[in-house]
Amino acid sequence: GKKSERTVFTMAKFTIPDDKCIVVELNEKNGGRHQSFVIENEDLVRADTINELQVR
Template identity: 65%
Template sequence: LRAQNYVTVVHGKTSERTVFALEKFTIPDDKQLVIEIAEKEGGRHQSFVVDNEDIVRANVIDELSIQ
């Protein structure tokens, strides 16, 4: 697992982006990958499902070049 621009605090009226890179894997048909983001001491939470077909179509990164 790698993370680029790993952000732990997002200040008001701003936005941030973190990119996570994982080893390529597949998910069995009866399972799903759910990503959840929760606001600390707050009520805002977001989640989304990553389908197996999205993972299968993902590109493999042999070398990570960060500028």
């Protein structure tokens, strides 16, 4: 209900052509919740590089 969570996926920085996009889909195993979002090259170019990840 009233809980929030942040998940960070990391990979080496890359770009894609401006006319292409990446669609990320997350599906709950044995469940009915599904999420998807679109990543465009503009989002990748603006992304910050993480040199050290601090988990709290």
